[in-house]
Amino acid sequence: QITLKESGPTLVKPTQTLTLTCTFSGFSLSTSGVAVGWIRQPPGKALEWLALIYWDDDKRYSPSLQTRLTITKDTSKNQVVLTMTNMDPMDTATYYCAHRLVISDYFDYWGQGTLVTVSS
Amino acid sequence: QSALTQPPSASGSPGQSVTISCTGTSSDVGGYNYVSWYQQHPGKAPKLMIYEVTKRPSGVPDRFSGSKSGNTASLTVSGLQAEDEADYYCSSYAGSNNPVVFGGGTKLTVL
Numbered sequence: 001q002i003t004l005k006e007s008g009p010t011l012v013k014p015t016q017t018l019t020l021t022c023t024f025s026g027f028s029l030s031t032s033g034v035a036v037g038w039i040r041q042p043p044g045k046a047l048e049w050l051a052l053i054y055w056d057d058d059k060r061y062s063p064s065l066q067t068r069l070t071i072t073k074d075t076s077k078n079q080v081v082l083t084m085t086n087m088d089p090m091d092t093a094t095y096y097c098a099h100r101l102v103i104s105d106y107f108d109y110w111g112q113g114t115l116v117t118v119s120s
Numbered sequence: 121q122s123a124l125t126q127p128p129s130a131s132g133s134p135g136q137s138v139t140i141s142c143t144g145t146s147s148d149v150g151g152y153n154y155v156s157w158y159q160q161h162p163g164k165a166p167k168l169m170i171y172e173v174t175k176r177p178s179g180v181p182d183r184f185s186g187s188k189s190g191n192t193a194s195l196t197v198s199g200l201q202a203e204d205e206a207d208y209y210c211s212s213y214a215g216s217n218n219p220v221v222f223g224g225g226t227k228l229t230v231l
Contacts, residue, residue, distance in 0.1 A: 037220065039220075039222075046209065046222060046223070046224045046225045047158070047166065047209050047211075047222045047225070048222065049211075049220035049221070049222060052219060052220065060216075060217065060218070060219050062218075063217075063218055096165060096166070104154065104171055104172055105152075105154040105156075105213040105219065105220075106154070106156035106168060106171040106172070106211070107156070107158075107166075107168065107211075108168050108171070108177065110165040110166055110167070111165065112165055113165055
């Protein structure tokens with residue numbers, strides 16, 4: 001059974017760096033063809049893809065946010081970490097991590113999400 | 121502005137069918153058979169409903185079906201039920217450098 005869970009601060013100040021952790025079980029990020037992604041959703045708005053990390057440590061970022069994002073993995077801990085620099089109130093959103101298979105390119109398992117508010 | 125275009129809303133009465141469109145370009149929807157659809161109820165995480173344009177994951181009712189023509193993909197919900205009322209998002213693979221694009225979402229109302 002695959003599960004994912006996001007964790008991190010619920011409140012960050014403008015200009016600070018956000019660090020979110022996705023802790024998962026039921027699969028290994030060292031297995032060929034597996035990836036974990038981050039997606040966010042501002043209140044009342046649409047889903048927005050942020051970043052992907054693959055089993056071979058290849059990484060992809062949203063073109064509009066790539067200068068602010070870093071995604072890493074710790075295979076031994078079954079964790080994926082996303083950092084986003086220079087946080088702004090517009091970054092207030094629910095942040096999700098999700099499991100993805102490269103062979104079919106869809107997110108089949110999602111975490112419950114974590115709401116991050118950016119405010120001074 | 122989302123990369124894929126969806127109508128903001130759709131509606132239908134119980135038992136009816138409704139189709140939601142998702143329009144992209146030849147660089148995403150039209151270029152790959154990797155369109156997926158997600159259902160999201162308020163306060164919940166998205167749930168995969170359709171993948172690879174037409175395939176349904178185990179447990180998704182066969183009332184949900186997907187199709188694609190050119191640069192436009194569609195999700196059809198037949199025999200509408202009250203629990204189908206939710207937001208629906210399409211997504212497509214868009215190449216190795218930008219592998220994920222989402223639509224702006226469609227709010228489905230069951231009248």
